[in-house]
Amino acid sequence: MTLAFILGHLSILFVNTILGLNIPLTKMLMSEWVTPAGFMTIRSAGALILFMIAQCFIAREKVAPRDLIKIGAGGVIGFGVAQYTGALSLQFTTPVYFSMVVFMAPVITMILAAILLGETITLRKFCGVFLSIAGASILIINVPHDSAGNNHLLGIAFAFISTFAFSLYLISMRSVATKYSPLTQTKWVFFFTFIFIAPFGIANVGEQKLLSSAWEWDGVLGMLYVIFFSTFIGYLLMPFAMRHLNATTVSVYFNVQPIVAALTAIAIGQDTFKLEQPISAIFVLTGAYLVSTSRQAQHKAEEEAEAAAEAAAGKAAAAATAQAAHESQAAPANQADNATAAAATATTEASVTQELTAAEINAESELLAMEAMSDNLMAADVLASNNHLNTTATEKELS
Numbered sequence: 001m002t003l004a005f006i007l008g009h010l011s012i013l014f015v016n017t018i019l020g021l022n023i024p025l026t027k028m029l030m031s032e033w034v035t036p037a038g039f040m041t042i043r044s045a046g047a048l049i050l051f052m053i054a055q056c057f058i059a060r061e062k063v064a065p066r067d068l069i070k071i072g073a074g075g076v077i078g079f080g081v082a083q084y085t086g087a088l089s090l091q092f093t094t095p096v097y098f099s100m101v102v103f104m105a106p107v108i109t110m111i112l113a114a115i116l117l118g119e120t121i122t123l124r125k126f127c128g129v130f131l132s133i134a135g136a137s138i139l140i141i142n143v144p145h146d147s148a149g150n151n152h153l154l155g156i157a158f159a160f161i162s163t164f165a166f167s168l169y170l171i172s173m174r175s176v177a178t179k180y181s182p183l184t185q186t187k188w189v190f191f192f193t194f195i196f197i198a199p200f201g202i203a204n205v206g207e208q209k210l211l212s213s214a215w216e217w218d219g220v221l222g223m224l225y226v227i228f229f230s231t232f233i234g235y236l237l238m239p240f241a242m243r244h245l246n247a248t249t250v251s252v253y254f255n256v257q258p259i260v261a262a263l264t265a266i267a268i269g270q271d272t273f274k275l276e277q278p279i280s281a282i283f284v285l286t287g288a289y290l291v292s293t294s295r296q297a298q299h300k301a302e303e304e305a306e307a308a309a310e311a312a313a314g315k316a317a318a319a320a321t322a323q324a325a326h327e328s329q330a331a332p333a334n335q336a337d338n339a340t341a342a343a344a345t346a347t348t349e350a351s352v353t354q355e356l357t358a359a360e361i362n363a364e365s366e367l368l369a370m371e372a373m374s375d376n377l378m379a380a381d382v383l384a385s386n387n388h389l390n391t392t393a394t395e396k397e398l399s
Contacts, residue, residue, distance in 0.1 A: 008244030011237045012253040020260025022230040023095045024270050025222050026087060033210040033219035036087035039226075041201025042210075044079070044194040046227035047235075051187040054236075061184045067176045071185060074176075075192035078169025084197060086162035093155025095265035099258030100135070101159035103284040107132040109167040116171060128290030135283025138276055186235050 030039055063071070089098050107129055113119040121129075177185070205211060210219045258281075265271045 004244045008241045009253075012241035012245060013256065015234050015237050015241065016253050016256040017260055018229045019234055020257040021264055022226060023090070023098060023258075023261035024265040024268060025225060025230075027090045027095055027265070027270055029210075029219065029222050029226070030087060030091050033215075033223070034208050035204055036084060036091055037197065037200035037204060038208040038210075039087050040080075040084050040197045041194070042208075042223060043083075043226055043231060044190050044197055046223075047231040048187070048190040048194050050228070050232045051183065051190060054183060055187055058181075058183065061180050063180060063184065063188065067179060068188065070172065070176050071188045072192040074169050074173045075189035076196045077165050077172065079189055079193040080196040082162045082165035082169065083193075084200075085158045085165065089155045089158035089162060091155070092151045092158065094152075094271040096262045096271045097152060097156055098159050099261045100280055100284060101156060101163055102258050103135075103281065104132050104287075105163050105167055107287055108163055109170055112164075112167055112171055124290050128287040130287070131283050131290065132287030135280045135285075135287065138280040138283065182235065182238075190231075 026039065030036060034042065086098070089101075110119070110121070110125055111129065114121050173185075201208075209215065210223060262271070
């Protein structure tokens with residue numbers, strides 16, 4: 001177990017803990033100090049300043065105009081709409097009910113991915129969706145009408161809109177998420193979020209008690225916590241954790257956030273414990289788990305298939321390389337063998353030629369010898385004829 005692995009676990013646990021504490025804290029701030037539009041304006045402005053300061057210490061990245069449009073649209077949807085409706089939700093309902101809806105984020109993301117990206121919905125995913133809807137239904141059916149929330153149904157509706165918008169943001173940002181660093185993306189996201197939400201916050205700046213002479217330190221410290229810890233630190237540590245942990249581990253830690261929010265809200269008196277809350281949470285958590293693990297299993301199967309294909313291609317390439325190397329090594333040997341065979345053939349031909357030449361010479365010699373013998377015989381015949389003539393002449397003389 002490496003130090004980076006341990007720090008990854010600590011980072012993701014810390015991030016989800018501070019984000020869980022942020023939910024009841026946001027409820028407190030909007031109940032006493034700021035309106036939802038004022039809260040979002042102050043938060044986005046403060047976070048933007050911190051991210052721009054941090055950008056001064058690292059190399060700047062040039063963002064393509066087309067990607068900048070996508071990041072801007074993502075900022076408006078994922079943080080302008082999502083965070084603003086989330087703030088409205090906490091104005092009308094309690095952190096516990098808001099947290100129950102947040103649990104459904106993986107389910108909503110899966111449904112949007114099926115509609116927009118054409119991802120298949122397996123039986124496991126369908127069961128997860130069914131359980132999550134059942135849990136949400138239990139929550140909605142049993143909402144009280146006389147507790148701390150002014151209008152729970154309206155608050156839950158805003159929570160669904162907030163979760164839907166953030167899920168849409170996650171899907172729409174897939175194409176640019178791997179191109180730029182988290183700091184660059186987040187800086188531009190909050191820049192466009194501030195431009196989008198600032199007119200609403202400036203329009204009712206007089207309603208922000210936190211910005212008036214009636215401000216108190218608990219409101220200021222609460223807002224500083226939201227800006228520095230929940231926004232700046234949270235969005236910097238999340239990429240670090242995801243770099244050292246797998247996605248399944250990160251998704252498990254994500255469930256810490258609504259649990260911390262619910263326990264904190266009950267502890268400080270923002271909500272009371274009710275039996276339907278844990279029952280609803282069990283249904284929603286089980287559904288989210290089925291959807292999350294199904295997506296991870298599908299991605300793992302796809303990665304394994306790609307790895308197997310790459311391994312097969314690698315083996316084929318290696319075999320082809322080995323065959324080519326063998327052929328390249330065999331070629332000189334074959335050439336040498338061919339040369340040797342050619343040399344042997346040439347030698348044989350030369351030997352045959354020499355033998356033929358020697359035979360021809362011998363034949364010629366024999367022919368010459370035979371001609372010489374014939375000449376000798378003829379000479380002998382002539383000599384014999386002369387001798388016979390001489391003998392005849394001598395006999396005539398004696399007669």
